[in-house]
Structure formats: structure tokens, C-alpha cells
Amino acid sequence: MFQATYFQAYQYCRYHGMQLVTISSQAENDFLERELEKLGKHSFWTSGSKLSDENNWSWMSTGNPITYINWYPGEPNNVKDDKEDCIEMRSLDDKGLKWNDAGCSNRFNFICERFWSRNCSDLIAELNKKVYNIKVYYKVGF
Numbered sequence: 001m002f003q004a005t006y007f008q009a010y011q012y013c014r015y016h017g018m019q020l021v022t023i024s025s026q027a028e029n030d031f032l033e034r035e036l037e038k039l040g041k042h043s044f045w046t047s048g049s050k051l052s053d054e055n056n057w058s059w060m061s062t063g064n065p066i067t068y069i070n071w072y073p074g075e076p077n078n079v080k081d082d083k084e085d086c087i088e089m090r091s092l093d094d095k096g097l098k099w100n101d102a103g104c105s106n107r108f109n110f111i112c113e114r115f116w117s118r119n120c121s122d123l124i125a126e127l128n129k130k131v132y133n134i135k136v137y138y139k140v141g142f
Helices: 006-015 026-039 120-130
Strands: 043-049 086-091 097-102
Touching (some): 026 086
Antiparallel strands (some): 043 086, 086 097
């Protein structure tokens, strides 16, 4: 695992045939919270941003507007001179995994996801061709 800017993370995921994670439900957020807690990491990029439209948040990976939200209290606050255009998820205090608007040039860990229509063993085999030492988690029914 390594840290990257939002743009580096986006590019890395795309290079490996994946995309930065989108979170469209509480169930997905809870799943990520449980899995990320195991890793002990605290800040991760999502594909959420307002880079394409300064007034609206959307998932850059899909182009869809963000409908489910899970902002940390007081967020988004755009505190850094209107430069907080990307969404990181972080675990602060005991409030669980929440979202924060952050400057896209900050360096955080990130999560790539891949939508797969075939079975999971095919997915794992495909990922192992491209990335080594990967932990594969999959979610069904979100």
C-alpha cells in the first residue's frame, strides 16, 4: 500500500483496469469501514470530487452524482481557499468512517475497485496477473 495524490491514485487504478472506489450506500460504507479497520490505515481517496462541476459532487469513476453521503460533521467545509475538491474517507475519533473534502494534491492511501461480471476466481486470477501481494475483498449485493 502506498500514498498518492488524487490524480496519481486515479491514474494507478485505471492503469490496472480498475477505478477509484465509489460509495453508494450505507452498506458499502460499513463494509469498507470493517475492512479498512483491519488494515489500520486512516485516510483513503475515493473517486468523489467536484472537479467537473464546482457546485456539485460526483463520482469521477462513473460520472454519477453523489446521492448517498457520509460527511464528517462540519464537512464539506472547503477550508483551504476553495481548493478542497476531492473526497477522502477517514476514521477520526470514534465517529467511524466519514468523508472529508480535501485538496486533491494531498497524498493518501486509496482503494481501487473493479466491477466484474464473471466469477470471483476469474477476478482474482486477472488481478494477480497485474498486481502482486494483493488482498482481494469482494462484496456482493450492493
